[in-house]
Amino acid sequence: MLTINNVKKRFGSFTAVNDLNLNIPTGEIFGLLGANGAGKTTTFRMILGLLTPSHGDIAWKDKEITYETSNLVGYLPEERGLYPKLTVREQLIYLGQLRGMNRSFIQEQTLNWLKRFNAEEYLNKKVESLSKGNQQKIQFIAAVLHKPELLILDEPFSGLDPVNVELLKGAVLELKNQGTTIVFSSHRMEHVEELCEHLCIMHKGESVEQGKLREIKRSFGKKNVSVRADFDLSYLSAIPGVVKHRLTADGITLQIEREEVAAELFQAIQSKGFVRKFELEEPSLNDIFIEKVGVVHE
Numbered sequence: 001m002l003t004i005n006n007v008k009k010r011f012g013s014f015t016a017v018n019d020l021n022l023n024i025p026t027g028e029i030f031g032l033l034g035a036n037g038a039g040k041t042t043t044f045r046m047i048l049g050l051l052t053p054s055h056g057d058i059a060w061k062d063k064e065i066t067y068e069t070s071n072l073v074g075y076l077p078e079e080r081g082l083y084p085k086l087t088v089r090e091q092l093i094y095l096g097q098l099r100g101m102n103r104s105f106i107q108e109q110t111l112n113w114l115k116r117f118n119a120e121e122y123l124n125k126k127v128e129s130l131s132k133g134n135q136q137k138i139q140f141i142a143a144v145l146h147k148p149e150l151l152i153l154d155e156p157f158s159g160l161d162p163v164n165v166e167l168l169k170g171a172v173l174e175l176k177n178q179g180t181t182i183v184f185s186s187h188r189m190e191h192v193e194e195l196c197e198h199l200c201i202m203h204k205g206e207s208v209e210q211g212k213l214r215e216i217k218r219s220f221g222k223k224n225v226s227v228r229a230d231f232d233l234s235y236l237s238a239i240p241g242v243v244k245h246r247l248t249a250d251g252i253t254l255q256i257e258r259e260e261v262a263a264e265l266f267q268a269i270q271s272k273g274f275v276r277k278f279e280l281e282e283p284s285l286n287d288i289f290i291e292k293v294g295v296v297h298e
């Protein structure tokens, strides 16, 4: 278990993280969400022991993370930090040896990961000659090469194309299945929905929502109704109980304050024309995020 207990971080008079409490179960993928400046990276740096909390304590399996235990942890920083002039092989050997790994094990691991990421051809290429997405894959490999128990990934999917996002998601799930505890931040709610069982939404340094994704959705109350039809549906937004609406290319998505409103919507479209779709949906994490934090993520 990763335990964050009453943690606060001040920079001068500014409080970047305030009274944060988190219990992250071993072997899970945990999502830390929040708008820009919410305090996610600061929290990660405190977990890693790179910043000292102004108050409170953080423990991995009941022990503080120190220089001696830092080999148990892997970190993909938001500001990527590879040496541009080294080749991928030299880079990973260097970083692996800093972790006390032997050269042949590093080479074996490197080749396995490069194969997995369809990136074998970059082994002897300089890091600076790689595209941003490929550099990110190398940075990810650098974070996991030593098989850490706890893996911290700050925005691991940013800048990756959809194919590489899938490759990385697959790798993250595989590491989870091997027992790694993974904490990651992302602005992409669909990635969080897909990967995490538990999450925390931070806003201005504080936790404004945390728990199991399924329970957070259930307790949110509001649901969505998605309708597609061959006639104009915008009049549905005026029906009492509709909280919000969004017109889509071929229909409308309505946020409703309680399930019964769906029946009223259904009545309102009957005999108006051909209906292609009428579906009552769970709220999305994006809906919940926007309500808690009040901003929209692209």
Ligand SMILES: Nc1ncnc2c1ncn2[C@@H]1O[C@H](COP(=O)(O)OP(=O)(O)OP(=O)(O)O)[C@@H](O)[C@H]1O
Pocket: 011, 014, 016, 034, 035, 036, 037, 038, 039, 040, 041, 042, 043, 078
């Ligand atoms: N060393 C520092 N000195 C002063 N303020 C800092 C420092 N590090 C972070 N902050 C401030 O703390 C707040 C939280 O920053 P942090 O980087 O943790 O946010 P974040 O949630 O990771 O944001 P993003 O999504 O943009 O990466 C910001 O207002 C930031 O400017």
